[in-house]
Amino acid sequence: MNQKSTQPLRTFALILLPLATAVIHISLRFPDLVFILNGIGYVTFLGAYLLGRERLGKRFRWVRYGFIAYTGVTIxxxxxxxxxxxxxxxxxxxxxxLVGLLVTDRT
Known part of the structure; x- marks a missing residue:
């Protein structure tokens, strides 16, 4: 399969994985503020990742690097x-x- 045929699946995974971990973190230790903030961080990075591609141009890579670093620190x-x-x-x-998808994402 070429990259174009796998792009919808990658995009779906890039949305599903951070949402899944956000829901887990928010619901796991509710009302523990650290877990809630971690979940909100995932949703925020996801939003920046999805909305920033076209708006940020070449600077978009910094959103990707930040998302990778945020997830790495969480781990x-x-x-x-x-x-x-x-x-x-x-x-x-x-x-x-999620880190693997972000590292290999070249869109």
């Missing part, structure tokens, strides 16, 4: 302080997939 903090639960591991798999 790192979980490694250092997070609960080792099945949901925790699932969330980290989602976030790792």
């Amino acid at each position: 790192l903090l979980w490694v250092l302080f997070g609960a080792r639960t099945p949901l925790g591991y699932l969330t980290k798999v989602i976030e790792a997939l």
Whole structure:
């Protein structure tokens, strides 16, 4: 398959993965402010990622780099302080997939 034929699937995944981890973080420890802010951060980066492509031009790459860094820090903090639960591991798999998509996104 070429890149054009996989683009709708990649776009769907780039929307679904941050939304999934945002919902998990917001609902997991409600009303824990750190988890709520983390979930809001994912939604914010997703919005910037989706809306910024055409508006930011070449500067859009900084949104992508920020999204990768934000997700990476979230994973790192979980490694250092997070609960080792099945949901925790699932969330980290989602976030790792998100990082992989963001790193390989060339649109």
